[in-house]
Structure formats: C-alpha cells, structure tokens
Amino acid sequence: QVRLVESGGGLVQAGGSLRLSCAASGIVFNTNAMGWYRQAPGKQREWVATISSGGNTGYADSVKGRFTISRDNAKNTVYLQMNSLKPEDTAKYYCKSVGRSFSTYWGQGTQVTVSS
Secondary structure (H helix, E strand, O other): OOEEEEEOOEEEEOOOOEEEEEEEEOOOHHHOEEEEEEEOOOOOOEEEEEEOOOOOEEEOOOOOOOEEEEEEOOOOEEEEEEOOOOHHHOEEEEEEEEOOOOOEEEOOOEEEEEEO
C-alpha cells in the first residue's frame, strides 16, 4: 500500500520559514520523481517544485529563490524548505510521487497559513 504523509505545516508570520516533510512508503522511493503542489481556497492546485530521482530540481516562478526542495533517499522523505513566506503562500501543500511507469500518488496535504 502506497502512503505519502506530509507534515510540518502550520501558522507563521510573513517573512518566516517552515520546512515541510513528506514520508513515503510502498514505493521504490529512489526511482521516483517527487513534487510539491499547493491549493489555496477557491483556486486550482498548482505546481510548486519537483525533484527528479537524480536530484535535478525545478521551481515555479512564484517560489524560486525562496523555496528549496530536497530528498533523503535513505529516509524515503522529500522536503520543502520555505523561507521568506508571504501571505499568498497560504495553501494546503500536497506531496506527489511519479514512478518510472508514471504511476502517480498523492498525499493528504498539510496546511500552511502565513499571516501578514
């Protein structure tokens, strides 16, 4: 059974930092690309960042320079370090994995709220 469990969300003031974690099980983690997405109330889910199995990263323009995605294959965990947070970063953040056969899994999400 595949499980992706996000943690680390919370309430933070603008300018603050949070680190999200996504612990995976039931997948061959080191061969999967991992990503973070977010969805604000009334808006569509949007891509935030991706890290490939080889460690290549990509970021949405809105978070570039502020967020950093990383992975620890020994712990089957992907992280999202979020710095200089803005109220517009408020959303539920979701972890996604994509396997070599394009099998896709999502976590249940963790809420991030940034107050002004």
